[in-house]
Amino acid sequence: xGADEFMMRRILLKLSGEALAGDKKTGFxxxxxxxxxxxxxxxxEAGIQMGIVIGGGNFxxxxxxxxxxxxxxxxxxxxxxxxxxxxVSEIFRSVGMKTSVLTPFECGSFTKLFSKDRANKYFAHGxxxxxxxxxxxxxxxxxxxxxxxxxxxxADVILLAKAVDGVYDDDPRTNPAARRYDEISxxxxxxxxxxxxxxxxxxxxxxxxxxxxxxxxxxxxxxxxTVKGNFHGTKVTV
Numbered sequence: 001x002g003a004d005e006f007m008m009r010r011i012l013l014k015l016s017g018e019a020l021a022g023d024k025k026t027g028f029x030x031x032x033x034x035x036x037x038x039x040x041x042x043x044x045e046a047g048i049q050m051g052i053v054i055g056g057g058n059f060x061x062x063x064x065x066x067x068x069x070x071x072x073x074x075x076x077x078x079x080x081x082x083x084x085x086x087x088v089s090e091i092f093r094s095v096g097m098k099t100s101v102l103t104p105f106e107c108g109s110f111t112k113l114f115s116k117d118r119a120n121k122y123f124a125h126g127x128x129x130x131x132x133x134x135x136x137x138x139x140x141x142x143x144x145x146x147x148x149x150x151x152x153x154x155a156d157v158i159l160l161a162k163a164v165d166g167v168y169d170d171d172p173r174t175n176p177a178a179r180r181y182d183e184i185s186x187x188x189x190x191x192x193x194x195x196x197x198x199x200x201x202x203x204x205x206x207x208x209x210x211x212x213x214x215x216x217x218x219x220x221x222x223x224x225x226t227v228k229g230n231f232h233g234t235k236v237t238v
Contacts (some may be wrong), residue, residue, distance in 0.1 A: 008227060010049040011160045012131075012150040013040070014142070017058035017084055020219045026058050032218075038091045039223040040128060044097060048122040048227065051153060052130045053146040054088060056080030070219075074138035078155060081142060082107060087133035093162065098127040104136030117155050133144060143197035144204060151208045158205075158212045160196070165216030166234035167196050183235045186212075196236060205238065212236040 015036065022029025022187060040050050047152060058075075059080035070075075089099040096154060100122045102114040122129050134145040150158050155227070170178040186206040189196050194215055196202070205212060215226050215233030228232065 008048060008156040010051070010153065011043070011159055011227065012051040012053065012146055012155040012157045013161060013223065014023065014109070014146045015052065015054045015161050015217065016163065017055040019161065020054070020088070027103070029235070031093065033088055033091045036088070036223065037095045037097070040092065041095055041097055042224050043227055044126065044128060044217070045189060047176040049138060049203065050128045051123075051155065052085070052088070053142055053147065053149065054081055054084040054132070055142045056084060061163070071138040074086050074134075074140075078133045078136070081134060082111065082132040085130040089123060089128070089130050090234075092128055093131040094126045097211060098125070099130060100127050101130040101132050103133035104132060107133075114149075115185070116152050122154070139201065141198050143201035145193075147197065147201045147204045147208075147210060150210050151204070156212070158210060159223065160212055160214045161217035162214060163217065165177070165219065165232065166214050167194060167236065183237060186236050189234060189236060196234075211238050 020028055022032045022034055044050055049128065056077045058173070060077050085101045089101055092099050101111040102119060103111040104114050106113060119129050130150045131145065132141050134140060135148055146158055152184065162228065164172060166180045167179050167184055168178040172178040186202060190202050190206065192200065195210065197205070213226060213231065213233060213235050215222055215231065
């Protein structure tokens with residue numbers, strides 16, 4: 001990367017499960033995941049340390065059911081994120097990267113138990129670190145999980161790769177006149193209840209001064225372009 005390109009040391013990338021499912025809306029679209037993998041490989045080869053958090057929405061939306069206890073529904077959601085991380089980490093490995101999946105609770109030999117020291121050791125060895133299983137507790141979303149892990153491992157920024165290409169003043173899927181913000185403060189996000197991430201995650205990001213950049217996953221080379229400074233989305237400032 002040239003001197004005029006924006007350079008970061010450590011990034012946490014949040015991918016929505018739905019975005020990885022593509023048009024199918026469930027499971028995985030392998031071509032989408034492979035394109036993500038190739039972009040992350042380019043960044044790691046440039047010396048950037050990458051952590052990944054993936055939502056579970058392509059497998060499980062437990063809150064839509066009134067017949068399942070909330071704690072149990074959230075536990076199923078945590079397992080969905082682990083399945084996602086194991087799958088995506090294997091696609092990353094298929095294009096030549098080293099990976100590890102860390103969880104906040106034991107999963108036998110499937111994953112390693114999360115600690116900051118372990119994550120830092122893996123980063124130092126050039127590995128892409130997947131943070132699966134959310135916070136390990138019910139009532140906390142993967143939004144909160146990604147902010148918590150970003151703070152713990154001292155990331156420079158959270159990149160939120162979504163199906164929608166930024167933060168809008170209304171839902172652009174239903175209102176063609178909705179306006180996208182180029183930049184907005186986390187305080188404005190909280191005051192307007194704009195739901196970039198949920199309220200718990202927003203307050204955690206604000207209190208710990210963790211910036212978040214929101215952009216569209218499906219724009220060509222969007223992850224690399226965002227990191228290099230060719231950004232098309234919304235910067236949530238702190």
